[in-house]
Amino acid sequence: MAEISERRVEIGAEATLTLEAYADTIVPGDKRDPGDRAIAGVGTGGGAVAAGALDLLRWDATGISDGLEELAGLVDEHARTYAAGAGLLLDDTVPPFVALDYEDRVRLIQTLTTPGHPEKDFWVLLSLFCNMAFDSAAHLHTAQAIADGHPGLAAMGITAPDADGLWRFADFGYGRRLADLHPDTTATGSPA
Structure with a gap:
């Protein structure tokens, strides 16, 4: 079996802010501090940024990590065009997408992900x-993410594994046991 690469692609500070603002628009969270411009602060608890969206995006296993700088630049260009069309004056001390307020970020992403938009596939991905x-x-490794208090897994109520690292459930998912284990099933649950 091929080994999954663990390489993370580094991106610049402006691209990072833009991508954080994009991620926060998808799953909003609390601001990290009062001066945080990337996170709009319209959610409660940790959102996509606190959940590690930038780490996931920079991971080369996603297949998009090498193009993150370009995607950030492209969404910033769309933000400039959007602002001009809406008569908005953007703060030039931050990237254009970051300068948009949350509602305008949402409207722009809705436009970019609308069926028929020529770049829809990039923005949906x-x-x-x-x-x-x-x-x-x-x-992340699921058990470690839970132990570290990952905001998304916590919000969904994902429980920690048993002491041996395996998840067991007192109740069967369908309210009854569906089948007996095959006699050749190994201790790890794999067929022999």
């Missing part, structure tokens, strides 16, 4: 990875 960081912590 970026949005899915931001959501994935929150709802599955795909870039």
